[in-house]
Amino acid sequence: WWYVLIVGVGALLHPALSFNTSRCQNVSSTEGTVHPAAAQGAGPYRDSVLLPRTEFPMKLTGxxxxxxxVQIQQECGFAELYSWQRExxxxxxxxxHDGPPYxxxxxHVGHALNKILKDIQNRFEMLRGKQVHYVPGWDCHGLPIELKALGELGTSGLSPLQIRxxxxxxxxxxxxxxxAAFxxxxxxxxxxxxxYxxxxxxxxxxxxxxxxxxxKGLIYQDYKPVFWSPxxxxxxxxxxxxxxxxxxxKAIYATFALATLPPKMAEAVGELGSISVLVWTTQPWTIPANQAVCFMPNAQYSVVKRRDSSQLLLVATERVSSLATLLSTELESVGTFTGTELEGGVCQHPTIPKKEVPLLPANFVTMGKGTGLVHTxxxxxMEDYSVASHFKLSVECIVDEEGRFTELAGPELQSLSVxxxxxxxxxxxxxxxxxxxxxxxCVHSYPYDWRSKEPVVIRPSKQWFIDIASLKDKAKEVLAKVxxxxxxxxxxxxxxxxxxPYWCISRQRSWGVPIPVFYHKETGEPLINKHTVSHVTQLFSEKGSDCWWELPLESLLPPEVLKKVSHPGEVTxxxxxxxxxxxxxxxxxSWAAVLGGEALADVYVEGKDQIGGWFQSSLLTSVAVQKRAPYKALMIHDFVISEKGEKMSKSLGNIVDPDTVIHGGEDPSVSPAYGVDVLRWWVAESNVFSEVxxxxxxxxxxxxxINKLRNTLKFLLGNLQGFDPRTQAVDPKEMHYIDQYLLHLLRNYSMKMTDAYNDFGAGRAIRLLQAFITRDLSKFYFSIIKDRLYCDPEDSLGRRSCQTVLEEILDGVTRSIAPILPHLAEEVYLHAPGHNEGETLFRSGWIKSSPVWRRPGLEEAVEGACAIRDSFLSSIPGRNAAEYExxxxxxxxxxFELIESLQDEPTSSSSQLTELMMSSQTTLTSALPRDLPADALISNGSFLINLEGGVIREDSAYQVxxxxxxxxxCPRCRRYTSSSPDCPCPRCQTILTRAQ
Known part of the structure; x- marks a missing residue:
């Protein structure tokens, strides 16, 4: 009470006051419904009703x-937009920074998902006033291109330059x-x-x-195992x-006879007989290359006797039970040892006479499968190689480049496919x-060549490597800040x-960037240093890398460069x-070639396959050179699949071609032309962090x-016909409260939209758009204002107030969807009032909202009225609110003070409160009259007002x-406000009289 008496209603509507309220419910109505005044056919008052008019089409097809x-792209300067904003x-x-597609x-639709996601973000940032740096690129080298280019020709008889x-x-x-598609x-x-x-x-x-x-010693040449594609x-x-x-x-269990027992085992088992180490492998072809059998040092091992054959086997104690089941026999333990007690044991190689291999410790041995002893x-x-490096074992390759055994494997195996x-x-x-x-x-996961879809093998060869181990800790450190x-x-x-542990960066192909290294003809030693590489780099910059094959050796390695090298010899x-x-x-x-210098990308946006690809290679090379990541953020999306959840493939016939989506197929009834914006909406609406x-x-x-959105936009444009916001806009302080309230909601909407796009939340932006249109506009505001728009005088304050808000809504909604639907946004902008011919939306900025639109007190007044209206509407289900007083x-x-601000007089048929109630007439009182008619419908409720963070709380009751x-x-406005069915109501009479 004291608060009301001191500050009054005017202070309650002051923007500085803060209210915590519940949102008003909505009435069931849409912008597509027709106001009664619009349904009069050829009645005598039709021409006096201001119905919506616009040339903006409801729907475009085919x-x-x-x-x-295409016309919009041309008229609105899509091709010049990037250059304009850069200047x-x-x-x-x-x-x-654009990750290069191959x-x-x-x-394909994967390209569409990626490129449109990027474009949505770029367009948003540009609208927000930033200068966008986005240079599209392509990854142009590599085996898939080489193979497709050569087709059935193969490389036989073609020089590297011809292949290239x-x-x-x-x-x-x-x-x-x-x-062209992008x-x-x-x-x-x-x-x-x-x-490129x-x-x-x-x-x-x-x-x-x-x-x-x-x-820096991070790139080196070595002979070690690599994944090799035969x-x-x-x-x-x-x-x-x-x-x-x-x-x-074909997995096997095989034995290696112990030629020399480990000392501890020899003491324990005595004269039991011959003992064999049992190993398991899914790659039997590697047995001829065996150099050791490895055990886990801290595990326990047992010598067991097979009940069915008395054979003695050495296996991990933990695996005995599983092996007994597998071999369908009992395994009796005759001795148990720790892994370290196996040291000193030597096995006889099973297929190579007189070759012995040691028992060696290795921490990579696991107990999940097999026998706990690993053929090495x-x-x-890769792990086998680490054992060889530590114990100085031989690393001899017995497989050639075609995946066949060499002569080193023996005559029985030579030339056979491994x-x-x-x-x-x-x-x-x-x-x-x-x-x-x-x-x-054994069915298991096995590596395949991503291009040929054939299995690979691991074989050693002389390759160039990057030492990942030296970069790993720093890479993790900088990644933590991304x-x-x-x-x-x-x-x-x-x-x-x-x-x-390392990254093999050399490839035995022709189509790529040559590694700038020279080899001594006699020793095979590589020649590569800053002088030779700098010279080759300059040549590539001027002539391209074809010059590696085009120029004579003397041009690639001139004498003056060779002189700078210790013990250079002759070029020949x-x-x-x-x-x-x-x-x-x-x-x-690409960060070095495209971003250059100290530039740092705000974000890289790619599919999840780049987690082990471009994201990693960019990180590692940047950390090596710059000691930092090349990006501030990574946005990682998933892959596109069919509607049935299947991976897309030609064999399944479920590939969706983005060109067919846009332009339609041969049969429009099966494959209609959806246009680009439908493709873009699909991208934006999808949860891109799971399969799309x-x-x-x-x-x-x-x-x-999109068609529903067009319906809303058409309603807005139609009711803005003849309105120029530059000269006819109403100051917010003079607006009807319901109009001011919509500006308040529009400001909240614009802030939420901005937050959504800032978080790469295009899907959230769409949900905000749809909720705003459905809840705040179609079912609430549009249903209330139609009478004022259609039936008030054209230049009246009430109508201009409403049009001012509709123009702000049109502008805010159009800009908010522009990053996703640029074609529709520019099409609307071409029809919208308030700007000069030739202007485009994308050159005019983001949503414009004003802090003065934030009216907490106003919000409380309108939402309190909405709560009252909801109680009233719930008492007349299915009936017309306009038929009631x-x-x-x-x-x-x-x-009471807040609601009274919506109606100056006790009873009114034209107040803002009546407009909100959508009734024929409204009376505001502090006590219901005692002589209510018997058919009166009574409803009641309460509304909680919470002021200044809970300092003042008031739960007010009401009855309707x-x-x-x-x-x-009324025969003109069709509201129940006339004294006679044949006579217009007082408002309409005044308007008609003025029109005469």
């Missing part, structure tokens, strides 16, 4: 839709098709200034990174593997000498780092290397959502009495 989108003054720059095929020429032509064709999708960029990894300037920047890393005849990096979880191997072939296993006949032959050899204990099929979206992906990024003593760099090193150095589905149902839903009783207090109106329906 070729009309396609033509309109304008801006306080901040926003850099989204130039080996046509554009065909590969370049193929890549350029793919780039042209992809670039432009059609409305992706904002300067498409004449893209980057086969450009000489790009290659030169890449070699500078290579030289920097080499000078089908592609080249080394592969971890990122170039696909793991097939359904690969079937250092030439054909993954086929060679594997079977080794099993037969083990069986012949009595070493094969059991053979079984924002990862979603955060759940951080663990995968770290796991990929942990799995990589050397020959150029044949290897090229891994394409992940190509793309991983696409198909007819999803696309139809997107189209329907209301009496609203509110006990004296704060709520609704009685059928005694007034007649």
């Amino acid at each position: 070729q009309n839709l396609i033509d309109r989108e 304008r003054k801006a306080k901040k720059e926003y850099c989204l 130039a080996n095929g046509d554009p 020429q065909k590969a370049r032509e193929f890549a350029e064709g793919a780039i042209a098709r992809q670039r 432009q059609r999708w409305g992706v904002m960029a300067d498409w004449d200034k893209c980057y 990894t086969f450009d000489g300037t790009y290659e030169a920047a890449q070699l500078k990174v290579f030289q920097d890393m080499h000078s 089908s592609s005849r080249t080394a592969l990096a971890e990122a170039e593997l696909e793991y097939n979880p359904q690969h079937v191997s 072939a250092p030439a054909h296993g 993954m086929g006949e060679g594997n079977d032959t080794v099993i037969s050899m083990l069986k012949a000498v009595g070493s094969l204990v059991k053979e079984e099929e 924002r990862v979206i979603p955060e759940s992906a951080r663990g995968s990024l770290l796991a990929h780092l942990d799995r990589r 003593d050397y020959e150029r290397g044949d290897d090229v760099l891994d394409i992940w090193f190509d793309s991983g150095t 589905q696409i198909g007819p149902n999803v696309l139809n839903s997107a189209r329907d959502s 209301l009496t609203i009783e509110i006990e004296p207090g704060l709520l 009495a609704a009685v059928p109106t005694s007034m007649a329906r």
